[in-house]
Structure formats: structure tokens, C-alpha cells
Amino acid sequence: MRKFWENPPAAPAPVAAGVLPAAAEIRCGTRVLRIEPATVLAPMSGLTDTVFRRFIRHVAELSAAPGAAAPAALPFGGCGLIMTEFTSADGLIRSEKVARRYLSFAADEHPIAAQLFGSDAAALAEAARLVEAMGFDAVDLNLGCPAKKVVKCNGGSGLLRDLPLLGRLFAAIRAAVSIPFTVKYRAGWDERSLVHVELAKLAEASGVNALALHARTRAQGYSGPAQWDWIGEVKRAVGIPVWGNGDVRRPEDAAALIAHTGCDGIMIGRAAASNPWIFQQIESWRRTGAYAEPGEAERGRLLLAYFQRLAEAPLPGGLGKMKQFAAWFTHGVREGGSLRQAIYSARSEAEVLERVAAFFARTREGLSVA
Ligand SMILES: Cc1cc2nc3c(=O)[nH]c(=O)nc-3n(C[C@H](O)[C@H](O)[C@H](O)COP(=O)(O)O)c2cc1C
Numbered sequence: 063m064r065k066f067w068e069n070p071p072a073a074p075a076p077v078a079a080g081v082l083p084a085a086a087e088i089r090c091g092t093r094v095l096r097i098e099p100a101t102v103l104a105p106m107s108g109l110t111d112t113v114f115r116r117f118i119r120h121v122a123e124l125s126a127a128p129g130a131a132a133p134a135a136l137p138f139g140g141c142g143l144i145m146t147e148f149t150s151a152d153g154l155i156r157s158e159k160v161a162r163r164y165l166s167f168a169a170d171e172h173p174i175a176a177q178l179f180g181s182d183a184a185a186l187a188e189a190a191r192l193v194e195a196m197g198f199d200a201v202d203l204n205l206g207c208p209a210k211k212v213v214k215c216n217g218g219s220g221l222l223r224d225l226p227l228l229g230r231l232f233a234a235i236r237a238a239v240s241i242p243f244t245v246k247y248r249a250g251w252d253e254r255s256l257v258h259v260e261l262a263k264l265a266e267a268s269g270v271n272a273l274a275l276h277a278r279t280r281a282q283g284y285s286g287p288a289q290w291d292w293i294g295e296v297k298r299a300v301g302i303p304v305w306g307n308g309d310v311r312r313p314e315d316a317a318a319l320i321a322h323t324g325c326d327g328i329m330i331g332r333a334a335a336s337n338p339w340i341f342q343q344i345e346s347w348r349r350t351g352a353y354a355e356p357g358e359a360e361r362g363r364l365l366l367a368y369f370q371r372l373a374e375a376p377l378p379g380g381l382g383k384m385k386q387f388a389a390w391f392t393h394g395v396r397e398g399g400s401l402r403q404a405i406y407s408a409r410s411e412a413e414v415l416e417r418v419a420a421f422f423a424r425t426r427e428g429l430s431v432a
Pocket residue numbers: 063064065104105106107108109147148177204205206207246276307308309310329330331332333
């Protein structure tokens with residue numbers, strides 16, 4: 063999995079912040095789910111658990127200097143919708159442990175969507191019903207995961223090769239729930255079998271209420287730039303809201319993607335881990351024409367706050383998650399290489415916390431970690 067951009071796409075032509083939409087709406091019968099601002103945290107397995115999602119919604123408070131006036135609160139921390147990691151429909155209906163581990167969420171996470179994967183209509187329908195009963199605001203079907211073990215069972219991007227089956231899955235999920243039903247997908251199995259427009263039309267005709275397109279094929283993995291043209295093609299083909307996803311790293315990219323495609327909002331994945339302020343920045347830029355870049359002290363406070371929350375959370379794998387997050391976040395930190403090493407070689411969560419605190423205390427004094 064590519065964690066950051068080895069060959070970052072050329073910076074898009076500058077576009078004014080005014081193009082960014084203030085909000086979007088997902089309509090489902092008489093229900094309206096308002097997404098304000100029109101940005102979505104992409105589902106990322108192993109990362110976007112309840113701790114990370116709440117962290118994204120509270121970035122401004124968590125990185126503010128102690129005793130400083132509370133930063134002006136942006137609605138939903140600047141991120142209008144958050145999504146769970148993908149969760150197996152079969153696993154969910156078989157085990158309560160799966161529900162606890164992947165689908166726990168707190169009251170301040172609304173609006174929140176649960177993402178499911180699977181290829182059995184009855185299991186997906188049952189899982190979607192559970193998602194609705196748990197209080198999620200929307201249920202999402204994953205048609206993008208390229209992982210072999212998911213594709214082997216026809217889940218994730220494997221389904222892109224079987225539109226008739228997809229039609230049956232859409233119908234089953236739609237009939238099972240009254241909350242909005244959304245689909246996140248890749249453009250096709252490979253360049254020779256693109257289905258982004260056909261799938262979008264099928265989804266709309268089946269009662270799907272919104273789409274998010276990660277503008278790559280399964281064969282592409284994460285290589286090469288996302289093909290934003292495909293997002294524009296989908297937007298022009300359907301009337302339901304379309305979220306554009308792929309390679310948005312800065313507020314300027316978000317505006318460029320909206321201008322290029324006319325899509326209704328932006329979904330952001332990897333940049334949320336390397337720059338958790340990205341949603342705040344987009345919304346500040348839209349409102350005021352300016353946004354702040356976090357300094358070293360803010361980065362240190364935010365990293366410690368996130369790790370403290372991970373250490374306190376009743377979720378398994380906290381140490382692994384700290385190391386994974388460090389791989390993303392420390393690329394924006396001065397002397398990040400030594401910070402990464404300090405975190406990678408720690409043997410406990412407590413040790414990570416000590417080392418991170420020491421690193422930022424020393425760099426503030428102009429020293430580096432030994
Ligand atoms: C570590 C990681 C885990 C991911 N897990 C999921 C997932 O569970 N469900 C999903 O639909 N997409 C998943 N994705 C894909 C992202 O949601 C997103 O589509 C992709 O990273 C492109 O967006 P970006 O350029 O903003 O990162 C994952 C991506 C990464 C990097």
C-alpha cells in the first residue's frame with residue numbers, strides 16, 4: 063500500500079477557494095442527510111477507527127496551546143461526514159466482536175456512515191439492517207478494495223467485474239434499510255474494463271443515494287495519478303451526489319478537483335493522516351480565503367494527544383497503530399526520520415508516549431533525538 067506520494071502529481075492550476083461547496087445533501091425518500099462542509103473522511107482500514115475519527119473532528123482543540131483561547135469551532139471540525147473502516151458483512155452478522163471492534167462510535171461522530179463489504183445479498187442486507195439499528199446515519203458498500211483476500215471472495219473491487227450481481231446486491235441493501243445508502247468504488251478492474259459510468263447509472267436506478275469514486279482502477283493500485291476526468295464523467299451521468307476521491311493533499315487540490323469535475327464534494331484519505339488539519343484548512347480557506355500551516359509545537363501536541371487517546375482506548379493493536387500513524391505523520395515533521403525511528407523501536411505504548419514527548423521537548427530547544 064502506498065502511504066504517501068512518491069511521485070506527487072503536478073500541482074493543478076490554481077483555482078479560487080470560492081468554488082468549494084459549503085454543504086451537500088444526500089436525499090433518501092423524505093430523509094435528508096446534510097453534509098456540511100461537503101468533505102468526507104475516506105474509510106481507511108486499520109486507521110479510521112473511532113479514535114482517529116474523533117481525533118479528526120477535534121484537531122483544532124487538540125493542537126491548540128494549553129491555556130490559549132479555544133479556536134473558533136468549525137461545524138463538524140471541518141469534516142462533514144466520517145466513515146468507518148470497511149467491515150465484513152459476513153463477520154458482522156456472525157460475531158458481536160466484529161461490531162464492537164469495527165463499528166463502535168461515539169455521539170460526537172455524527173454524521174457517520176458504516177462501510178460494509180461482501181458479495182452475498184442476504185448477508186449484506188442483514189448487515190445493513192444491523193448498521194441502521196446501531197444508529198449510523200448511512201450505510202456504504204465498498205467496491206474498491208484491491209486486497210487479494212477480499213477480491214478472492216468476490217468482495218471489494220472484485221464485484222466491478224460482475225454488474226448483474228451488483229444490481230442484485232444494491233436491490234437487497236436498498237430494500238433492507240431506510241437510511242441513505244451510498245457506494246464507494248473504483249473505476250473498473252483495469253483500464254480495458256472501465257465501468258465507472260455504467261455502475262453509477264445502475265446504482266442510481268437501484269436507489270443508491272450517493273457515490274464516491276476513487277478515480278483509479280483495481281489494477282492501478284495506488285500508482286499513477288488519480289484520473290479526475292472519470293469523476294467528471296460520473297457527475298455528468300447521474301443526478302445523485304458524487305464525491306471525488308484521489309490525490310487531494312492540499313486545499314488547493316480540493317478546489318481544483320471540484321472545478322475540474324463539478325463533483326458535489328471531496329473525499330480525503332491519506333492526506334488526513336499526513337496532515338490531519340486538512341479538513342480545517344479547506345473550510346477556513348473557503349470561508350476566509352486563508353488557512354494556517356501548523357507549526358512544530360502544534361504537530362507535537364497533536365501527535366501526543368492522538369497517541370494518548372489510542373493508549374486509553376479499549377481497542378486492540380494500539381502500539382501497531384501508533385507505528386503506522388508515525389509512518390504518515392512524521393514526514394511533515396522536522397527531523398521526522400529520527401522521530402520515526404524512536405517510535406518504531408519502542409516496545410510499549412507508554413514508551414512511545416515518552417519518546418514523542420522527549421522528541422518535541424528537545425526539538426523545541428533546537429536539539430535532535432540521539
Ligand atoms: C491504509 C488504507 C486503508 C484503506 N482502507 C479502505 C477501506 O477500508 N475502504 C475503502 O473503501 N477504501 C479504503 N482505502 C482507500 C481510501 O479510502 C481512498 O479511496 C484512497 O486512499 C484514495 O484517496 P486519497 O488519495 O485521498 O488517499 C484505504 C486506503 C489506505 C491508504
